[in-house]
Amino acid sequence: MLSVTRSSRRNFIREFLSFAAIRARWRATGGTGAQSRFKREVQERLGVLPQFFTPTEAAPELAEQLWAQAKAAYLDNPLPSLFKERLFVHLSRFCEVRYCIVRHVGFLIGKGNPAGDARAAPETIEQVNTLLSRPVLNAAQLEAVFARLENYTQPTNIPAPQTKAEEDLLDAITVMFVVPARSAQARAAVRRAVGDRSFEHITALLTFIRTAHYWTETHPEVGYETDMIMLMAQHQDLARRLLDTADAEWAHAGDALREALTGQLQVLNTELQHRTRNLLSVIQVIFDRTLSKHTTLKSFADVFSSRLDAISSVQAYLSRLVQGEKVTFDGLLRTELAAHAVSLKQITLEGPVGVRLRSSTLQTFALAIHELVVNAVKYGALACPTAHLTVRWEVEQNEEQPPLLHVHWRETGVNIIHIDDIPMQPGYGRELIERALPYQLRATTHFEVMPEGVCCSISVPVLA
Template structure:
């Protein structure tokens, strides 16, 4: 026989359920919506019907004593593990055995998952932004705030309201930002530990996991990046957690009658900004509005991948030309290797520069020039740079132009103005706007104080750099160039089309 305390607990649960159903009936019943305009007789009929529903609802459900004991034991286990008894696990009255099965899934993929507890709970909250029914995000934000145990771990220090608001406010990354995220994750030389809360590494991982969660069929690059960053084992545990979060969302979406627990209702009543963000469905609506989020997360990636393939082919062509031209001038390995490596380094610097740009930005001339000078530790005391900042270069012509600047700097460091502490380098540039033509960047490079006559025997008269400036730039970039070796040093001018 069930104990009196068990029967009282069951009775309290039944009364609470009746109250909830009655309030819903009051809100949804057409009679109640028309009560202000109804006659007194109609109002009386409504109240009589309402009392009848109360009497029927208060009739106790017949349960055996063993059912009640088993149910109480199950609910105590849930409460001991989570610190509260979520309505999620009391929503299966029509199929009581399902509650234990849901609990088994929760333990396997969520609670007993060996990933760090705070990471699991923060990820649960972050991904629950994409569920239109807000039960999961409210309940799991409560766990993070100490209303229960984060991922079932009572030893985790609760987060603050401010920290939760920041987590809920993180923007969904666009395609260009995701490309940078994937590059960083794929750059791990060996798997790292799951990142600390609120770190940049955690943000990167959350962004990649957002793609895996929202658009799993288009997440090949995200999966590769996450696996590279965390390793094969942790990757599978992360996927198991994503699967459980997906199941929890589906369950709540198909059981929209799930009510928030009292502790979270009280908390949201006290913190309106938190409540507003928890109950905001804009991210979820975006995720479910056709392909809007899918295009934002992956649509542009196809464009970027196409552009990347194009750039890769161009880059390989540039490297092949650099290799061939270096081989013609340096016939021994000892002389070939350092020159070829130096030119590869210049190519690499440009690629690194490109990878750090956000969407819509371009490499600028002054940025490129300063990067190349810094790479050779050139003394700025010997250099005068004079020109407008932010002149944007065309991506399609960037690599060849960068190699030309590299060759000018290398020659100045080896033989010219930057090799002699008493010499000086002037680089002046300006932009000329044409009426019917693209704007032109005019670059004037002038070295003084070198005295080439004293070192003429050591200076190659027709090296790769000069050929690049006099032949490749006019052919590939439609540039106008002039390269002269004056008694005081090199004088070079380059006029190349640029962006507005």
């Protein structure tokens, strides 16, 4: 019994004095010079010592590893300090454990250094409340954000805080962060706006923010620091915005954004399925209507082939949506005119460039434009050297409804004697404009054959 006891004691002493055991006890107690240096480094850089970087007894070395990641992706990241901190706060709204948003709001208002930068000017509580109260965008609003970012002709610097440009960037980055698998268009828009280098730095920062969120979600025992407890006690509105799970915007923000993006994808998927199922039906209708208006095989073949080419062009346009692009009205109109090799000397085109059409309305709308052009080429202004075609368009902005594209098509100088002889009056094209567009696209249309040519107006919702 004595020998066993002595042996056990020797093993215990040997184990206790082993280097690994000494190092583990050394780190766990926090009483070492190295640990003190680590804590001093964190506090000097951030202005406070966050609980996030407090070593755990089970794996004390991980605190320093998290710190190394924080320095590389967050603190030493060359993006502007206030932008980094504002982005951290904005995205922390989507984390159910509230430690990150509380701590980084503290950094942003000067309870510590924003993004570890002692020179960065802190923001006011009012400015932070504005940032925290930004709504989650719906699908149509996100489309508008992406369009503005995609319109950058060359990469620009990270925008200043509290600007519209910064809001657009925050919204697009939110899509990248919350639903990365569905963020192809958002990534392309951000990259176009800020350039490849800044895009990669943004991605690195998102990686650390994701790490911080996951760490706090799996370690909910991490407590708030005293400075933020005192601050929230003094500012009840801010405390409720940060902590009240019944009223706080974060509770459903992630779900709302996912729903918006899911709805957007469902629209595209439904559209693709609809086109796949009904393409043959559309062709059949065109075949029947064309056949009923032509008595010779040649005339039938010419018109039917032309309409099939129009459908083919629409499908080519829609295929561009894979790259996150949208077809524009002026692009659609110019392409259709170019396909018929008409002289631009007879045409006046006036309207804003880049009015983006909704993918769900494109096919029917494009066919209507095709029918107008074909009619003008065969019987109207583009068939007579002395006639003229004027197409003017404008966008009406309304906060209560989607933007409306107003298109005004007017032919002059055609000198039509027998209006009833115009093939388009009882034909497929006019029926498409007067019946299909209002029914399918919620458009408002007016079509009239005047003595000098066709006069047509179409108002249809667009993305703008």
